[in-house]
Amino acid sequence: MFSRRRLTAGEAAFDGLNVLIMLVICFLTLYPVWYVLVNSLNEGQDAMRGGIYWWPRIFSLESYRAVFDNAGIMTAFGVTVLKTVVGTVLHVFFTAMVAYAFSRRELIGRRAYMMLGTVTLFFSGGLIPTYMLIKDLGLLDHFLVYIVPAMFNFFDLIIFLSFFREIPEGLEEAAKIDGAHDLAIFARIIVPVSMPVVATIALFHGVWQWNDYFTGVLYVNNPDLQPIQTYLYRIVAQSSSNQIMAGVGGGIHRTVTSQSIKLATMVVTTLPIVLVYPFLQKYFVKGLMIGSIKG
Amino acid sequence: MNARPDAAARGRPQAIRRARGRKWLAKLMNQRYLQIMALLGAAWMIVFNYVPMYGIVIAFKEYDIVRSIAAAPWVGWEHFRDFLQDDELPNVIRNTLGISLIKLVVGFPLPILFALFLNELRSLRFKKAVQTISYLPHFLSWVILGGILATWLADVGIINALLKALHWIDEPISYLAEPKYFWGIVIASDIWKELGWSAIIYIAAMASVPPELYEAATIDGAGRFQKMRHVTLPCIQGTITILLILAVSGVLNSNFDQILVLRNPLNESASNVIDIYVYHTGISQARFSYSTAAGLIKSVIALLLLLLANFTTKRLNQSSLF
Numbered sequence: 001m002f003s004r005r006r007l008t009a010g011e012a013a014f015d016g017l018n019v020l021i022m023l024v025i026c027f028l029t030l031y032p033v034w035y036v037l038v039n040s041l042n043e044g045q046d047a048m049r050g051g052i053y054w055w056p057r058i059f060s061l062e063s064y065r066a067v068f069d070n071a072g073i074m075t076a077f078g079v080t081v082l083k084t085v086v087g088t089v090l091h092v093f094f095t096a097m098v099a100y101a102f103s104r105r106e107l108i109g110r111r112a113y114m115m116l117g118t119v120t121l122f123f124s125g126g127l128i129p130t131y132m133l134i135k136d137l138g139l140l141d142h143f144l145v146y147i148v149p150a151m152f153n154f155f156d157l158i159i160f161l162s163f164f165r166e167i168p169e170g171l172e173e174a175a176k177i178d179g180a181h182d183l184a185i186f187a188r189i190i191v192p193v194s195m196p197v198v199a200t201i202a203l204f205h206g207v208w209q210w211n212d213y214f215t216g217v218l219y220v221n222n223p224d225l226q227p228i229q230t231y232l233y234r235i236v237a238q239s240s241s242n243q244i245m246a247g248v249g250g251g252i253h254r255t256v257t258s259q260s261i262k263l264a265t266m267v268v269t270t271l272p273i274v275l276v277y278p279f280l281q282k283y284f285v286k287g288l289m290i291g292s293i294k295g
Numbered sequence: 296m297n298a299r300p301d302a303a304a305r306g307r308p309q310a311i312r313r314a315r316g317r318k319w320l321a322k323l324m325n326q327r328y329l330q331i332m333a334l335l336g337a338a339w340m341i342v343f344n345y346v347p348m349y350g351i352v353i354a355f356k357e358y359d360i361v362r363s364i365a366a367a368p369w370v371g372w373e374h375f376r377d378f379l380q381d382d383e384l385p386n387v388i389r390n391t392l393g394i395s396l397i398k399l400v401v402g403f404p405l406p407i408l409f410a411l412f413l414n415e416l417r418s419l420r421f422k423k424a425v426q427t428i429s430y431l432p433h434f435l436s437w438v439i440l441g442g443i444l445a446t447w448l449a450d451v452g453i454i455n456a457l458l459k460a461l462h463w464i465d466e467p468i469s470y471l472a473e474p475k476y477f478w479g480i481v482i483a484s485d486i487w488k489e490l491g492w493s494a495i496i497y498i499a500a501m502a503s504v505p506p507e508l509y510e511a512a513t514i515d516g517a518g519r520f521q522k523m524r525h526v527t528l529p530c531i532q533g534t535i536t537i538l539l540i541l542a543v544s545g546v547l548n549s550n551f552d553q554i555l556v557l558r559n560p561l562n563e564s565a566s567n568v569i570d571i572y573v574y575h576t577g578i579s580q581a582r583f584s585y586s587t588a589a590g591l592i593k594s595v596i597a598l599l600l601l602l603l604a605n606f607t608t609k610r611l612n613q614s615s616l617f
Contacts, residue, residue, distance in 0.1 A: 011518070011519060014415075014519060015415075015417060018412050018415055018416060019416070019421070021412065022412070022413070022416065022421070022425045025409070025425070025429065025490075026424075026425055026428045026429070028487070029428055029429055029431060029432060029487070029491070030428060030431070032432075032443050032447070033431070033435075033443075035443070035447075035453070036442075036443055036446075039446075050451050050456065051456075053453065094335075094336075094339075095336075097332050097335070097336075098332060098333060098335065098336030098339075100332065101329045101330070101332035101333035101336070102333060102336070104326070104329055106322070106326060106329075107326060107329055107330070107333060108319075108322065108323055108326065108330070109333070110333075113333055113336070113337055116337055116340055116341075117336075117340060119344075120340055120344040120345075122598055122601065122602070123348065123594065123598055124344065124347065124348070124594070125344070125346070125347020125348045125349075125350050125351055126347065126350075126351065126573070126587055126590040126591065126594060127573055127574060127577055127578075127586070127590060128350070128353070128573075128577045128578075128583050128586050128587045128590070129346075129347035129348070129349075129350025129351055129353070129587060130343075130347045130350075131577075131578070132347075132350050132353075132583075133342075133343070133346050133347050133350065137342075149343055151339065152336060152339045152340070152343070154340070157336070181328045182326065182328035182329045182332065183328045183331075183332065186332070207434060210436075211434075211435075211436035211437075211438075212436075213436060213437075213438050213552070214551075214552060214555070217555075218578065229436050229438050232438045232439070232442065233438045233441075233556065235442075236438055236441050236442040236445060236556060237438075237441060237555070237556050237557075237558075237559075259446075262442060263442075263446075266439050266442055266443075269436075269439065270434075270435055270436075270439055273434045273435075274431065274434065277431070277434050278427050281427060284495075285495055285499065288495055288496060288499075289496070289499055
């Protein structure tokens with residue numbers, strides 16, 4: 001790729017410096033996460049004394065046991081998992097379905113439909129009118145508030161749309177000759193063929209669903225319906241640590257503190273994404289490219 | 296249908312209209328599944344996008360949550376006037392623009408620089424590893440990050456411990472309790488979180504630079520930095536320009552998720568940005584109409600900026616090399 005000639009001293013120095021800078025950046029990126037991990041794996045009371053920077057002083061899994069024993073935290077995790085899975089599946093299929101319809105040139109009213117969507121990219125009702133709508137729809141304190149308002153996104157539709165346009169018409173026509181109607185064509189042919197785009201949108205939306213905390217803050221008061229991020233928010237930003245300690249069962253977890261439970265919860269919350277994202281790198285990169293080019 | 300005196304001319308136009316109408320209806324029936332699919336999307340948009348747009352009308356009324364929108368009395372521009380004359384407004388604007396502009400000036404070039412230097416790494420495996428690690432923070436939620444920051448910036452936290460060990464300070468500083476540190480915390484943590492992710496686009500753009508250009512530059516005796524300046528940067532210039540214009544047009548927006556987590560009553564004078572102000576007056580203070588009016592003003596100005604940016608990028612695209 002590059003011509004193999006002798007490096008000058010200056011260039012070698014630059015290379016060395018570059019590697020050093022990159023290592024520093026990697027360290028600065030990873031250390032905060034490492035710090036949380038290490039402190040969560042340390043005995044809670046001992047961790048309060050501070051000074052744990054590289055490795056646990058007294059290793060202990062008590063905090064994690066306390067997390068899994070805590071009914072409130074486990075319920076919140078359940079809500080998060082459920083909302084992520086259901087929300088993502090519904091979002092991907094509904095948005096893709098509408099995108100398919102919008103992609104067909106023969107669709108009567110196509111320009112009107114596209115106009116309808118384009119306006120929403122530029123303008124929205126705002127926080128309060130949306131809150132009023134959710135309230136009027138009876139979605140306050142309801143699980144579906146995580147699903148239905150997130151079910152569709154015109155920006156994602158555009159991404160699907162540009163992909164669908166590339167699909168050769170022969171595929172669709174062959175199916176029509178066999179007597180399939182449009183919905184069947186969509187479900188049985190278009191979707192399998194579009195797996196890369198489907199995967200990309202699913203990933204982006206899934207990550208968003210997993211990390212979203214504000215929907216729960218704004219629309220949900222029932223503690224059993226709050227995802228783990230909202231649960232953590234109330235602890236981090238509102239310092240209601242009494243909440244966690246209340247869930248800790250008596251003398252079973254004696255060495256645990258509310259801080260160590262908080263850290264352990266943070267680790268368990270973030271672990272799935274951290275473990276999974278490196279393998280999905282190509283989807284994220286591709287998704288970003290499509291999104292930015294079309295946008 | 297008016298009766299035409301001329302019998303011969305009567306039949307034709309009607310027949311043609313009816314035939315066309317029947318064709319159109321047949322076409323519609325033929326694509327009924329498509330239409331249902333499209334209508335479902337349109338229905339969703341009308342409910343979740345357009346109905347709230349109608350709700351904006353409460354900005355012109357004195358809306359009371361117990362009664363309906365229609366029952367609320369009309370007050371015209373009163374809320375808008377109140378907002379523009381509010382004592383807190385100058386501070387809110389200062390916080391919003393201050394944070395956004397500094398984030399822009401400091402945070403916009405950094406991913407580009409990072410991408411440039413990453414590009415120079417010789418080992419492909421090391422390069423990929425660094426890149427993958429670099430956008431890990433992007434996947435952390437702000438709640439998690441806020442928790443980490445709260446821990447680190449606490450009196451007994453690692454930052455204070457470090458600074459005391461270096462003898463830079465004697466007493467621990469409560470960083471999140473002091474307004475003067477807020478901007479720095481917000482800007483630094485946002486840059487830390489998004490550096491790797493923002494760099495992805497630039498790295499991909501750099502990968503599409505034709506290698507012949509680099510070879511030609513080498514033949515011309517160009518060194519590393521010269522190649523960066525005269526080959527790499529000009530080739531990704533289009534990408535940079537578009538992203539820069541979009542970033543500038545978004546100057547009224549704030550990272551709501553971030554600031555909501557990091558703000559508290561003590562640092563409020565520095566953390567009150569427009570989006571937070573709208574949220575606070577609307578939800579915490581239940582001043583629905585007022586909050587909507589404030590939000591509307593901001594949305595309209597932000598929209599104008601975005602349209603201006605859109606227009607500018609289109610003009611530039613036509614005149615650029617791409």
